[in-house]
Amino acid sequence: MSKYNTSRLRQMKQGVEKIQHGKLRTNIPAGMATPGPPLGPMLGCRGINITAFCKDFNEKTKDIKEGIPLPTRVHVNPDRSYQITITKPPSMYYLKQAAGIQKGAMNPIKETAGKVTLKHIYEIAKIKQSDETLEFRSLQDICIMLISTARSLGIKVVKDLDASEYQQFLEERKVILEERKRELQELKESKMLRTG
Known part of the structure; x- marks a missing residue:
């Protein structure tokens, strides 16, 4: 492998590490977020602490009637922190x-x-x-x-x-x-x- 290709490969790796996971869009029942499928694998592949997320989501939706589907947007940062945006039911x-x-x-x-x-x-x-x-x-x-x-x-x-x-x-x-x-x-x- 030439010297040029090695440096180019190194630059590409650094670029991949900086890519943000973006937004995750899903419907989660109010107060019923669990670490199991389908939510667990979606969060796990983005490197989010699943139990912490479920605890945060259930805490934010404790005033809403349990089981109501809530469209949820999760913005995942490169440091694996996240922001949850919850909207009204569809x-x-x-x-x-x-x-x-x-x-x-x-x-x-x-x-x-x-x-x-x-x-x-x-x-x-x-x-x-x-x-x-x-x-x-x-x-x-x-x-x-x-x-x-x-x-x-x-x-x-x-x-x-x-x-x-x-x-x-x-x-x-x-x-x-x-x-x-x-x-x-x-x-x-x-x-x-x-x-x-």
């Missing part, structure tokens, strides 16, 4: 909570998973307006964004909603979901029999 979470459902529709064009009113959309938009990424958008733009998100989840946006009718709709939907779950389980078992 709009999908709020829409599902307003509709009273756990999951969106598998085929949002053909089926309706739930319903929300325009008032729900407006209230969620007011909450989301304080987000860092949406603070310069108008309330109307945020409402339009929320309506399109609701549509992609299979949630129908209506002007008015009768509580008893909606309760009946949710019960019928629960029966449909149980039936679909049973069909998927049977399909899975039949594939297992074919391969076994």
Whole structure:
């Protein structure tokens, strides 16, 4: 190896050592950060002390209801220190909570998973307006964004909603979901029999 190549290789190594790990973006349930997968390996490969991170995160989110998914940005410095930025839950979470459902529709064009009113959309938009990424958008733009998100989840946006009718709709939907779950389980078992 020539003298030039050796010095060039040394410069490249020094450059690699100075590279920052950048930002890590993930959703972590409030108060439930654990050193296990999937969070542990993501932090470990960046050289962060996993137990210290989990302790810091859980301490910062102790005032929030446990289990709410929080979009989290972790900026990792070269000295393995970090800064945690926690934002409000995603709009999908709020829409599902307003509709009273756990999951969106598998085929949002053909089926309706739930319903929300325009008032729900407006209230969620007011909450989301304080987000860092949406603070310069108008309330109307945020409402339009929320309506399109609701549509992609299979949630129908209506002007008015009768509580008893909606309760009946949710019960019928629960029966449909149980039936679909049973069909998927049977399909899975039949594939297992074919391969076994």
